[in-house]
Amino acid sequence: MSPSAAGSAHTPVSVLLCEDHAVVRAGLLALLGSAHGIEVIGEAGDGEEAVALAAALRPDVVLMDLELGSGIDGVEATRRITRADTPGAPDAPGVPHVLVLTTYDTDADIARAIEAGAAGHLLKAEPPEELFAAIRAAAEGRSTLAASVAHRVLPQMRSPRPTLTDRELKILGRLARGLSIREIARALSTSEATVKTQLERIYDKLGVASRTAAVSVAREHRLLP
Structure with a gap:
């Protein structure tokens, strides 16, 4: 489904959820299930699975945690999902938008996620309405940053800053x-x-x-x- 059609009166925003903690994932699934116009079409427990499902399901939005335990982290998964030259990933219209949802607001992690292609960053502590709005915004190709971090991260990304591997x-x-x-x-x-x-x-x-x-x-x- 194309982003332009996402969130219309008849077509819900399709979401792929990537969260490695089963209990947290179940809570998010229940929360998103209560949102009007949002439909979870898949769930992943690690980065590799998220990349594979994003290529297969072509959701409008991938809701991505950054800390994913073993395997690739959320930043690398985001990079692979949003790159058009990733094998088996989007080389046609309908590249998913990635919205990062994390517990921590470390500037380095946020900047890395955005540089990897994430459409936005939101903290898990934000109200549900903020999450729903951010998902709809991401589906339309608009960026969202939690207000608590936007005023710090954006100026740093616009000016030279140390870049560490x-x-x-x-x-x-x-x-x-x-x-x-x-x-x-x-x-x-x-x-x-x-x-x-x-x-x-x-x-x-x-x-x-x-x-x-x-x-x-x-x-x-x-x-x-």
Whole structure:
């Protein structure tokens, strides 16, 4: 179904729900089932399943969690769903719009999701009416950002900001928790030499020369949870 037809008087907005927690997923299914003009046509428990179902079902909107446990995360799933050159994914009209629904409002995660192609970001704590409105807006190709994060994220995305890889963010997060290089290497199943090399890249990107300064700058840019 084309986005232009979504939400019309006779055609409900079709939604694919991706949430790895079964209890939360059941609650969202019940909530969306009460919404007028919205129909859940599929549910996925991980990112890979969401990508496959999005290609097969062609929903108007994919409601995507970011933290999906094992496998690819919500950002990568969003990227694959919205990319026209993904094998088996949309290379024809009807590319689904992805609306991210998360518990956390970490700026780095929100920015990554939007850069990956997400149509918007909403917190799970928002009122149901906000969620319904965001789904309808996404189906029409309009963007939605939770008011609590829009005023922070948009200015950062319009101006230069440090860009760290997923691996670098993991290292930086453990650095902020006080882990040593040996402990970080063990936690990430890599060598101490590799961690040291990646730390040097992190310092260079953040424009700092020490772990204390790196953590401070990362917190300033809200790159850490």
